[in-house]
Amino acid sequence: MDVVSDAISAVRVGRPSSQRVRIGGSWCTRLAPYEGAGFHVVLEGGCWVLPDGGEPVALGAGDAVLLPHGAGHVLADAPVDTEGLARAVPFERWSDGTVERPLLTAAHEGRPVVEMLCGKYRLDRSHVHPLLAELPPLVHLPHRAESSPELRAAIGLLGHEAGERLPGSGVALPSLLDLLLVYMIRSWAAVSTAGTWPAALGDPVTATALRALHTDPAAPWTIDRLAAEAGVSRPTLARRFTALVGRPPMAYLTWWRLTRAAALLRDTPDPLASVARRVGYSTPYALSHAFRREFGTTPGQYRAGRAAATAD
Structure with missing residues (x-):
């Protein structure tokens, strides 16, 4: 085993969960702090992630973002002020239909549409490896031509698998989500100039x-x-x-x-x-x-x- 694999294996519990969400117009939803790690992958369009206590980050198509320490955050179609943050709908109510939201097609009245994969990894934080502890509160991995081809390939496969009810998807999707976590941490280590563990691995x-x-x-x-x-x-x-x-x-x-x-x-x-x-x-x-x-x-x-x- 290698350090990254062992660091993940030591804390990972159960299977990751994910939801594919398609939304347009004006919207704002809040995800509460979580005893694990959260992630979002933008498959189409763009949106903003506003981490608690941090600066807003714009996400575009192909971008991935990892919140390795389970920080609470807001997703929205645009940056919002404090009053807007207070009105953000809890993600659980927003995603399961308890609160109505417009599910749009790409051609719906010309409005911008965002489609993304939102999910969580369950982690046992009682003995976190220092490599994972060193990760920043939010890891933004933008889609660039020179960025990790493995990460971009995994995002493409996830977009296909999450959108189709194909035979074997119950096995394929959790495996791809596990792969996504490895690639996100690997990509962070490859470009990070902060912390000691990227230097240790290099x-x-x-x-x-x-x-x-x-x-x-x-x-x-x-x-x-x-x-x-x-x-x-x-x-x-x-x-x-x-x-x-x-x-x-x-x-x-x-x-x-x-x-x-x-x-x-x-x-x-x-x-x-x-x-x-x-x-x-x-x-x-x-x-x-x-x-x-x-x-x-x-x-x-x-x-x-x-x-x-x-x-x-």
Whole structure:
């Protein structure tokens, strides 16, 4: 596994949800803060997204926007003032027909029409990887000829799949939404000039060490073995890794092993002994001791609490 895939897998819960919306004229709808990540993909036309506490952002056809921390926001046909924001219709009522809105065809009286895919990813934020924590409140990925061809291809496939009731769409659409999340984060990392994680993933020494730790976290890693894997001396690895990742290599490994253990406790029925072996601990007791020191709770208590949260 690689860092981006593991960072997503560690927090993702259940399946993403989405709705295809087509609207024209004057409109304004609000999406409340969410314990997950929200996204919008504009398939046709244009609109504005107004994040809570942030500046309005214009979206055009082919644009994608990710709200990785679930920030509340407003979607509208144009920027609106404070009074207009207060009148924004809740998205749930607006999208399910509780509040009437005009569903238009592209030729409806010549009015501008916007068609978009709006959705959410469910995330367990109890142990977020620092790569995801470093994402800004809103990631705008405009459609440009030089932008990620993979992202543009995924948006095109999503537009087709979400608009047609085709055989297998129940499997295809969630898979494409998962792919969209990966491509949005990858595209952000490729162009971001802020934060340390894009630099960490772009540094050959640090990236090689991270890849090794994520590929086999249960291996008996030492700083010497990891330095040899990265092809540098111990001091060089320690200096570059710590500067870019924010903690020394072995401290990061311990944190990642325990984070993986938390994900396995949440997502699988595997016994504690099996979880311990999979993340590099020789005994359940050793894992329990480290887990409690890191997260302030026992593995059993954590598993029970996450099961109750999921049931709710």
